[in-house]
Structures are given as structure tokens and as C-alpha cells.
Amino acid sequence: MYDKISDYGIIGDSRTVxxxxxxxxxxxxxxxxxxxxxxxxxxxxxxxxxxFAVRPFGTYDFGSRYIEGTNILQTFFEASSGRxxxxxxxxxxxxxxxxLTGGSLVLYRKIEAESGEHEIEIIFDPRFxxxxxxxxxxxxxxxxxxxxxxxxIRLDIAGAGTSVLSDSVRSTFTLREGDAVxxxxxxxxxxxxxxxxxxxEAALDETIRYWREWLAKNETGRxxxxxxxxxLVDRSALTLKLLEYGPTGALAAAATTSLPEAIxxxxxxxxxxxxxxxxxxxxxxxxGTGHLSEMENYLRWMRGVMCDYGGFQVMYGLRxxxxxxxxxxxxxxxxxxxKPVRIGNGAWDQDxxxxxxxxxxxxxxxxxxxxxxxxxxxxxxxRSCDTVVERWRDKDSGIWEVxxxxxxxxxxxxxxxxxxxxxxxIARRYGFPAELGKWERERDLIRAEVLERGWNADKxxxxxxxxxxxxxxxxxxxxxxxxxxxxxxxxVSTAEAIQRELTEDGFVYRYRAQDGLPGxxxxxxxxxxxxxxxxxxxGRLDEARKLLVKMERTANELGLxxxxxxxxxxxxxxxxxxxxxxxGYINSVLALSRAEKDRKRRGTETxxxxxxxxxxxxxxxxxxxxxxxxSGEDVPSGAVADVAGDLKRLMNTLRGGFFHPAEGxxxxxxxxGSSFFRLYKACSxxxxxxxxxSLRSPEERLAFWINIFNVLVIHGVIELGIRDSIKEVxxxxxxxxxxxxxxxxxxxxxxxxILRGN
Numbered sequence: 008m009y010d011k012i013s014d015y016g017i018i019g020d021s022r023t024v025x026x027x028x029x030x031x032x033x034x035x036x037x038x039x040x041x042x043x044x045x046x047x048x049x050x051x052x053x054x055x056x057x058x059f060a061v062r063p064f065g066t067y068d069f070g071s072r073y074i075e076g077t078n079i080l081q082t083f084f085e086a087s088s089g090r091x092x093x094x095x096x097x098x099x100x101x102x103x104x105x106x107l108t109g110g111s112l113v114l115y116r117k118i119e120a121e122s123g124e125h126e127i128e129i130i131f132d133p134r135f136x137x138x139x140x141x142x143x144x145x146x147x148x149x150x151x152x153x154x155x156x157x158x159x160i161r162l163d164i165a166g167a168g169t170s171v172l173s174d175s176v177r178s179t180f181t182l183r184e185g186d187a188v189x190x191x192x193x194x195x196x197x198x199x200x201x202x203x204x205x206x207x208e209a210a211l212d213e214t215i216r217y218w219r220e221w222l223a224k225n226e227t228g229r230x231x232x233x234x235x236x237x238x239l240v241d242r243s244a245l246t247l248k249l250l251e252y253g254p255t256g257a258l259a260a261a262a263t264t265s266l267p268e269a270i271x272x273x274x275x276x277x278x279x280x281x282x283x284x285x286x287x288x289x290x291x292x293x294x295g296t297g298h299l300s301e302m303e304n305y306l307r308w309m310r311g312v313m314c315d316y317g318g319f320q321v322m323y324g325l326r327x328x329x330x331x332x333x334x335x336x337x338x339x340x341x342x343x344x345x346k347p348v349r350i351g352n353g354a355w356d357q358d359x360x361x362x363x364x365x366x367x368x369x370x371x372x373x374x375x376x377x378x379x380x381x382x383x384x385x386x387x388x389x390r391s392c393d394t395v396v397e398r399w400r401d402k403d404s405g406i407w408e409v410x411x412x413x414x415x416x417x418x419x420x421x422x423x424x425x426x427x428x429x430x431x432x433i434a435r436r437y438g439f440p441a442e443l444g445k446w447e448r449e450r451d452l453i454r455a456e457v458l459e460r461g462w463n464a465d466k467x468x469x470x471x472x473x474x475x476x477x478x479x480x481x482x483x484x485x486x487x488x489x490x491x492x493x494x495x496x497x498x499v500s501t502a503e504a505i506q507r508e509l510t511e512d513g514f515v516y517r518y519r520a521q522d523g524l525p526g527x528x529x530x531x532x533x534x535x536x537x538x539x540x541x542x543x544x545x546g547r548l549d550e551a552r553k554l555l556v557k558m559e560r561t562a563n564e565l566g567l568x569x570x571x572x573x574x575x576x577x578x579x580x581x582x583x584x585x586x587x588x589x590x591g592y593i594n595s596v597l598a599l600s601r602a603e604k605d606r607k608r609r610g611t612e613t614x615x616x617x618x619x620x621x622x623x624x625x626x627x628x629x630x631x632x633x634x635x636x637x638s639g640e641d642v643p644s645g646a647v648a649d650v651a652g653d654l655k656r657l658m659n660t661l662r663g664g665f666f667h668p669a670e671g672x673x674x675x676x677x678x679x680g681s682s683f684f685r686l687y688k689a690c691s692x693x694x695x696x697x698x699x700x701s702l703r704s705p706e707e708r709l710a711f712w713i714n715i716f717n718v719l720v721i722h723g724v725i726e727l728g729i730r731d732s733i734k735e736v737x738x739x740x741x742x743x744x745x746x747x748x749x750x751x752x753x754x755x756x757x758x759x760x761i762l763r764g765n
């Protein structure tokens with residue numbers, strides 16, 4: 008009996024994941040990694056796949072939730088006889104976790120009776136190597152060891168007087184009110200210490216702390232105000248983090264393989280690999296929620312892959328494997344009879360030219376943090392741009408990996424434009440070597456060709472590829488990357504055409520053209536989010552909010568999204584949970600939040616006074632006043648060793664966090680109310696107690712004053728509400744200053760009196 012795809016929760020440790028059903032059964036777990044062969048796979052074959060279930064006997068109502076702010080899953084069983092709670096989690100890979108297992112996985116399951124008396128059943132039925140290998144199981148006291156297919160796992164049980172598993176697969180025991188039993192699944196099986204309830208509780212506390220600290224981390228300076236959407240944004244971020252492969256920084260596109268895009272159909276793919284496209288969008292979504300480390304880790308990994316092999320491909324294994332040969336597992340029946348079950352992915356050697364744009368766009372965002380792009384990384388990015396110059400005129404298989412191509416896909420051409428556009432901006436910002444003239448010419452040629460050949464006048468829309476009238480939802484991304492504005496007339500009419508031809512009940516299909524495969528598929532959820540972002544960009548905020556709320560209903564009770572959705576039946580389809588969909592949700596919420604905040608701010612400004620009166624008022628104030636921007640309580644002299652460096656790092660973080668790539672500008676007007684800016688101001692106040700005599704060498708003094716000048720100017724732009732030019736403030740450089748060591752220095756003093764030695 009198969010559960011619905013949407014009836015699962017996910018737990019993990021940034022190396023592998025497990026899917027847990029609403030009835031307490033782990034029906035999918037691969038070891039040691041997310042893309043390794045499965046040990047439990049009943050989601051792909053109910054009778055052969057194997058499972059690890061913990062549940063009470065009898066008739067119970069059940070439900071599930073995550074402990075707030077974590078990836079710790081709780082399943083509740085309710086009956087007239089009382090209530091049972093199952094808690095599932097994996098310990099994150101710390102030194103403590105490795106010591107416990109001698110291996111890479113520690114999965115805990117705690118079953119407790121909150122009220123009443125209950126008969127509990129454990130089914131431990133591992134089927135190694137996708138159920139192709141026999142399992143050898145031995146029992147000794149409260150420990151069970153299972154081996155097969157070259158792997159060994161160990162199950163420990165402790166608590167409530169339970170000391171012996173009754174046989175190799177099933178065990179039963181009684182739980183009375185207040186009783187709890189702990190189970191620990193670990194890899195290796197050799198030297199693990201015996202499990203105790205005290206250890207389990209300590210691991211639970213540690214895991215709660217880990218996830219809440221990660222979720223609260225803010226590395227970009229942005230304060231997220233997502234209102235009613237907050238809980239689902241948090242859940243999406245936590246889910247994306249689970250799909251990061253910690254040992255390398257690679258990001259899996261989904262947790263599973265072969266969950267079908269249509270029940271009984273053949274569109275069943277293995278998504279446990281790292282697509283360049285999906286990964287670059289994933290790290291941008293995590294970046295939008297305040298997480299920078301994942302972007303740095305991924306780009307570092309991609310640079311290594313590029314250096315090892317000298318070129319890009321569509322996807323890689325999580326350790327950088329290039330060949331992901333597709334195989335079918337004919338002995339498995341597939342989810343609800345959906346054959347074939349596939350491992351590997353035949354698209355690995357396809358040409359998809361969009362990947363260059365996606366990786367350069369992610370690097371461009373990272374480049375907004377001074378010093379984050381070095382010459383080694385630039386060499387990797389430069390070669391990517393040179394490849395685009397050579398290859399952008401080629402046909403490819405496109406973002407959707409069609410198997411009847413290649414074609415001149417419009418989205419692929421636009422992403423080639425993005426690659427050169429971002430490469431030019433990075434090179435010019437840092438003075439990196441590049442054939443800038445050639446890149447610029449080719450970028451402009453791409454744009455001209457797309458506007459001529461990618462546009463269909465009869466449809467009044469951009470189309471899937473040259474020489475067709477078929478529409479494609481990927482064209483909704485054109486303004487996301489800044490190729491055209493959202494409110495450009497061509498984009499407005501393209502979005503309207505897609506709404507007419509590619510939607511069902513508001514949900515968007517990828518396309519409806521033939522793609523070389525039989526059968527149909529559901530609506531593709533991320534495409535609906537792309538439509539929402541277009542509505543936002545066109546100023547249709549009420550429509551966008553209404554559709555976003557409707558999209559939330561496609562998530563399960565835990566807040567997890569699948570890849571696709573059957574708009575007729577309301578059933579989740581495809582691999583689960585899907586990174587792409589959670590990416591789309593986060594980006595749509597952030598875009599709507601910014602747009603609504605901008606609309607509110609504009610309304611407030613209009614209501615307060617007319618533009619002319621306000622401008623006159625500001626000029627009068629700014630003409631007659633000097634601004635000492637770090638006024639505050641003094642600190643003891645010499646209390647800060649590198650205050651100038653700290654200020655520079657904080658300001659770089661703010662500038663990167665509030666950079667809008669599509670607009671090509673830092674939104675300084677958004678920075679002023681952020682918590683990081685308050686931290687910056689507190690740090691700048693420490694300058695008043697700085698001992699200038701502590702700068703011993705000319706080099707130290709020069710570095711100090713250069714840093715101070717740069718951050719002072721930007722601080723002034725933020726504090727004075729300048730949007731476009733410092734010319735908005737008369738005598739800007741003379742009117743902004745810092746108190747440094749008890750003396751006032753304006754920007755003009757620093758530039759002309761100190762740096763130029765006048």
C-alpha cells in the first residue's frame with residue numbers, strides 16, 4: 008500500500024536524507040550518501056524495497072510536524088486509548104556524531120507514550136543495493152547488525168525495559184504513559200558504544216540547537232520581513248540545506264529518484280545529482296534568506312570541478328563525478344506501478360548552454376563582497392565566458408533536457424547573454440584580465456538575435472526556440488536576469504500568452520510542445536512562481552499575493568513541495584522534496600515583500616509632502632548642517648585593534664546583501680533599517696576612542712585611512728537617503744565626517760588633507 012508522495016517528511020544530516028511517512032515508516036534511505044544505493048526503498052516497491060517502521064498497533068489517527076525551526080520530525084498517533092509521539096532526526100556530522108558510530112550516519116528514533124498504554128511494533132527490513140543484495144541479519148541482546156551489498160548498518164534499542172529484538176525483522180513491546188524507547192541506526196556496525204536514553208536526549212538537544220542557530224544566521228545583512236509567509240520560507244530554507252552535500256558543497260536537485268511526473272508514466276528520473284542550473288538558483292535562494300556560506304562552498308566546489316576537467320557539463324555527481332550513466336532497475340515495480348525505476352541520468356552529457364549564465368550570475372552576486380572573487384576563481388569564470396563566445400550560436404538541449412533536440416532555445420541564448428554581461432561587470436569591477444571588447448560585441452549580438460528570432464509576432468510573445476510558435480514558461484525568467492524589465496511591453500504580453508496557453512486553474516505547465524517522450528506531466532510548480540514574479544514586476548501585487556497563497560496549498564502539512572502538481576486531482580507528483588520548487592517559493596515571497604514595502608514607502612512619501620517641497624526642505628537642511636555619522640558613547644582609547652577593517656567588512660556585507668543584480672545597483676535606501684546597519688553604526692562609534700598613534704608604519708596608516716574614507720562615503724549615502732547621486736546633497740564630502748580619536752574628520756579632510764597630503 009503506497010502512501011501519497013505528499014504524505015512524507017524529510018530528515019537528514021547534509022550527507023544523506025530519509026523520507027518518513029505519516030505512519031512512521033522510513034520508506035527511503037540511501038547510505039552512506041544521498042545518491043548511494045538504497046537500504047530502504049519501499050516508496051519504489053512496496054513489497055521488495057524494504058522499510059524501517061515504528062508505530063503502534065491498532066487504529067490511530069496520525070499527523071506530523073517539525074519541531075519549530077529544525078529538521079526534526081515528529082509523528083503523532085492519537086486514539087481513544089491515548090497518544091504516542093515518534094521523533095525522528097539525524098545528528099549533524101560533528102566530532103561527537105562520528106565518535107558515536109565510527110561511520111557517517113546517526114539516525115535517532117524516539118517513541119514515547121504521552122498518555123495511555125500502547126502495543127508498539129518495529130519493522131526493520133533492510134534491502135541493500137536497491138533490493139538487489141541479500142541481507143544478513145544478526146541479533147545480540149539489544150543490538151541488531153545487518154550487512155549486504157558491501158554495507159553494514161547497526162540498530163541499537165534502549166529504554167522502557169526493552170532489551171531484545173524478538174527476531175531479525177519484527178519486534179513488539181508495550182509502552183505505558185511516560186515510557187520512551189530510543190532507537191539508533193548507524194553505519195559501520197563495529198565499535199559503536201551502547202545506546203542510552205541519556206545519549207539520545209543529548210543528541211536531540213544538540214540537533215535542535217544546530218538547526219535553530221543555522222536558521223537564525225544572517226551573513227548578508229538583510230533583515231527578512233516575510234510576514235505571514237515566514238514559517239514556510241523558513242521551512243523551504245531548512246529543506247534546501249538538507250539537500251546540500253556537506254563534504255563538497257554540491258547541492259542535490261531532489262531527495263529521490265523515479266517518483267513519477269504522471270502516475271503510471273515513464274517520466275521517472277533520478278534527481279539526486281547536482282545540476283549547475285538548480286544549484287546556482289538554490290544558493291541564490293539561500294543567499295536571499297541570509298546564508299552566504301553555501302554560495303561560497305558551492306562555487307569553491309565548482310571551481311575545483313572546472314579545474315579538474317577543464318569544462319562544464321549539465322550536472323555532476325555530488326563528489327564531482329562526470330559520468331552518470333542511466334540504468335533501469337527492472338526488478339522494482341516503481342511507485343504505484345510507475346516504471347521504469349531509473350538510477351543515473353542520461354542528460355549528464357547533453358549540451359545545455361544556459362549553465363554558463365547561471366554560474367556567472369551566482370558568481371556576480373558573490374562578487375559584491377569585496378575580495379570574494381580571487382584570480383584563481385576568475386580564471387574559471389573567464390574560461391566560461393570564452394566558451395560562451397565560441398558556442399552561443401550552437402543548438403542545445405535546453406533547460407528542460409528535451410530528447411528530440413537540439414534547438415536554438417531562447418532561454419539558453421539569454422543565459423549566454425547573462426554569462427557575458429556578468430563576466431564583463433566582474434572583470435571591470437576588479438580589473439581582471441579579459442577580452443572585454445570581444446565579450447561586449449558578442450553580448451550585444453546575442454541580444455539582437457534573441458529580440459529578432461526569439462519573438463513571435465503572431466503569438467505576441469517570446470517562444471520556446473527559434474522557428475516555432477510553441478510557448479515555454481522559461482521565458483518568464485527573461486526579466487529575472489535583467490535582459491528586459493518586467494514591465495516591458497514584450498514581457499507583459501509574453502506573460503499574458505503563457506497565462507492563456509500554459510495554465511490550468513492558475514498553475515503553469517513548462518510547455519505543451521512535443522519533447523520526444525511519451526505521456527504527460529503535471530504543472531511544474533516553479534514555473535508558477537516565475538509567473539508570480541512577473542505579476543509582481545508589473546505592479547499587479549494583489550494578483551501575485553492571491554496566486555502565492557494558492558501555491559502554498561500545494562505544500563503538504565509539513566510545508567514540503569514536490570516537483571509537480573496535478574491541478575485536476577490535487578496530487579503531488581515527481582521527485583520530493585524538490586529544490587526547484589522551494590527556490591521558487593522563497594524568491595517569490597522575497598520579491599513580493601520588497602514590492603509591497605516599496606509601494607508602502609512611496610505612499611508614505613507622497614502623503615507627507617509633494618516632491619518639490621520635500622526636495623527644497625532637504626536642500627535647506629543639508630546646506631546648513633554637518634553630519635558626524637558615528638556620534639555615540641565613547642569607548643576607551645585603543646579598545647579596538649582593527650576597527651577600520653571591521654567597518655569595511657561590515658559595509659561590504661551590507662552592500663552585497665542589498666545588491667539587486669537585475670537592476671545592477673545596491674539598494675542603499677533599504678539598508679538603513681537593517682540590523683546589520685545598526686551593528687555597523689555601533690562599530691563606527693568605537694572610532695571615537697581609537698588611538699591614532701597605534702598606527703606605526705606608513706602602510707598601516709594608508710590602509711586605515713583608505714578604509715575609513717570608503718566606508719564613510721557609503722555610510723553618508725545610506726544615512727542621508729541618497730538614491731542616485733551624491734550630487735543630491737550640496738557639498739557632500741565636506742558635510743559628512745567621523746569622530747576619530749576625539750577629533751572630527753570629514754571625507755574632504757581625509758581625501759585631500761591625509762590621502763593626498765595637502
